[in-house]
Amino acid sequence: MPSRRIIPCLDVKDGRIVKGVRFRDHRDAGDIIDQALRYRNEGADELVFYDIGASPEGRSLDLEWVGRIARIIDIPFTVAGGIRNRDSAAACLDAGADKISINSPALERPELIGEIARDFGSQCVVIGIDSMAVEGGHAVKQYTGSPDAARDSGRTTLDWAREAAARGAGEIVLNCMLRDGVRQGYDINHVREVAEAVDIPVIASGGAGALEHFRDVFLLSSASGALAASVFHDRLIAIPDLKEFLAKCGIEMRL
Amino acid sequence: MSVALVDLGCGNLGSVAMALERFGETPLVTSNPEQIAAADRVVLPGVGAAGYAMDRIDALGLAGTLKSLRQPVLGICLGMQLLFEASEEGETACLGIIPGRVRRLESSKGRPVPHMGWSRLKVSDPNIGLREGDYVYFAHSFACDFGPATRASAEYGRDIPAIISLQNFSGAQFHPERSGEAGARFLQAWLSA
Numbered sequence: 001m002p003s004r005r006i007i008p009c010l011d012v013k014d015g016r017i018v019k020g021v022r023f024r025d026h027r028d029a030g031d032i033i034d035q036a037l038r039y040r041n042e043g044a045d046e047l048v049f050y051d052i053g054a055s056p057e058g059r060s061l062d063l064e065w066v067g068r069i070a071r072i073i074d075i076p077f078t079v080a081g082g083i084r085n086r087d088s089a090a091a092c093l094d095a096g097a098d099k100i101s102i103n104s105p106a107l108e109r110p111e112l113i114g115e116i117a118r119d120f121g122s123q124c125v126v127i128g129i130d131s132m133a134v135e136g137g138h139a140v141k142q143y144t145g146s147p148d149a150a151r152d153s154g155r156t157t158l159d160w161a162r163e164a165a166a167r168g169a170g171e172i173v174l175n176c177m178l179r180d181g182v183r184q185g186y187d188i189n190h191v192r193e194v195a196e197a198v199d200i201p202v203i204a205s206g207g208a209g210a211l212e213h214f215r216d217v218f219l220l221s222s223a224s225g226a227l228a229a230s231v232f233h234d235r236l237i238a239i240p241d242l243k244e245f246l247a248k249c250g251i252e253m254r255l
Numbered sequence: 256m257s258v259a260l261v262d263l264g265c266g267n268l269g270s271v272a273m274a275l276e277r278f279g280e281t282p283l284v285t286s287n288p289e290q291i292a293a294a295d296r297v298v299l300p301g302v303g304a305a306g307y308a309m310d311r312i313d314a315l316g317l318a319g320t321l322k323s324l325r326q327p328v329l330g331i332c333l334g335m336q337l338l339f340e341a342s343e344e345g346e347t348a349c350l351g352i353i354p355g356r357v358r359r360l361e362s363s364k365g366r367p368v369p370h371m372g373w374s375r376l377k378v379s380d381p382n383i384g385l386r387e388g389d390y391v392y393f394a395h396s397f398a399c400d401f402g403p404a405t406r407a408s409a410e411y412g413r414d415i416p417a418i419i420s421l422q423n424f425s426g427a428q429f430h431p432e433r434s435g436e437a438g439a440r441f442l443q444a445w446l447s448a
Contacts, residue, residue: 001365001366002371002372002411003373003375040435046372070269070273071273071276074435074438074439075392076394076433093269094269095269096269096270098270098394098430098433118304119304120302120303121304121333121396122369123396124302124394170371170394171369171371199368200362200367200368201369201371222365224367
């Protein structure tokens with residue numbers, strides 16, 4: 001297995017980095033290029049940029065900042081937000097993004113996954129799944145970028161993860177919604193069951209609050225990476241300290 | 256020095272072009288055979304599927320040009336795979352410059368496919384700018400056969416070539432443009448070789 005990945009997620013709104021709690025109440029968290037460089041220099045393995053305004057506003061994500069990031073960054077990065085068709089995915093890749101992440105549009109029209117994978121390869125197609133614990137399992141939520149529009153997709157998380165992989169997705173980012181921003185730890189059982197259900201990489205997202213949370217999700221599930229936002233933005237956890245701690249716990253890290 | 260970046264029209268030239276620009280090069284993005292043949296260095300990037308890329312090479316009439324190049328040529332990711340004889344991906348005949356085939360990676364527990372992320376290198380050639388134990392970024396579902404051309408490798412179920420070299424042709428299975436300082440060392444060494 002390659003080293004486990006530490007992935008800061010940066011929410012972008014109007015060209016600035018923002019962070020909300022449980023997908024609401026966004027506040028400013030800095031300049032996009034400053035933050036990208038900071039995380040690259042601290043040893044982040046990959047970055048995710050999510051244009052949180054794109055989907056609710058019915059537009060594709062802003063290519064201007066994608067190009068600026070591609071020019072200065074020498075680690076992989078994924079972009080997300082409002083990518084609704086093959087051509088908007090192509091535009092992001094042409095602007096220099098390594099991967100594109102799709103969420104609600106893939107739920108609306110699952111064929112989209114295969115269309116992008118066929119032309120550009122599975123390795124650039126990430127499916128974001130907003131997963132909510134419900135009685136008897138987990139359900140996929142749709143349109144979570146806007147609290148008013150959020151609704152059930154009518155799918156279970158396990159079924160959707162399997163379908164996305166079968167259609168050509170190359171990676172899944174599993175956002176455990178009830179954990180997002182509350183720093184109580186990843187939903188390890190859920191990450192494990194999704195990672196075991198598919199044979200593509202699964203990235204855990206939602207709930208990181210302490211070094212031990214990263215350790216536990218890596219030791220107790222086969223997650224390929226762990227994504228976090230607020231603990232990094234608020235400097236509660238420094239990435240060099242985190243990676244050194246995880247390496248000492250026997251988890252392979254790129255140091 | 257002139258660097259031609261071969262444009263097959265299958266996307267993602269941007270990140271390779273920008274990496275070359277970070278070294279002060281101004282790559283010429285082109286699918287013109289004369290411009291490619293005249294360049295001091297040629298980079299064959301590529302994302303996507305082998306069949307589509309080879310169809311583009313045939314449609315552009317580039318196969319003969321690419322095979323006859325005498326200057327340093329670097330294939331990146333799919334671009335490296337295209338240098339081999341054939342790929343299991345769509346049962347595609349490739350350029351046949353490097354002996355061997357390209358085969359699908361088998362997934363297993365804890366080893367998902369695509370192989371996506373930073374893997375450690377074993378390095379057998381001291382002149383490629385890479386060091387034993389360097390981590391570089393991979394994102395691929397197919398891998399070339401291990402063979403005499405292999406200069407560095409990574410373990411993923413089997414030993415997969417990370418860098419290959421035969422005469423003036425080199426290939427990187429990983430993405431040097433997205434492999435931080437180690438990737439920069441490799442690109443710098445290739446540009447100055």
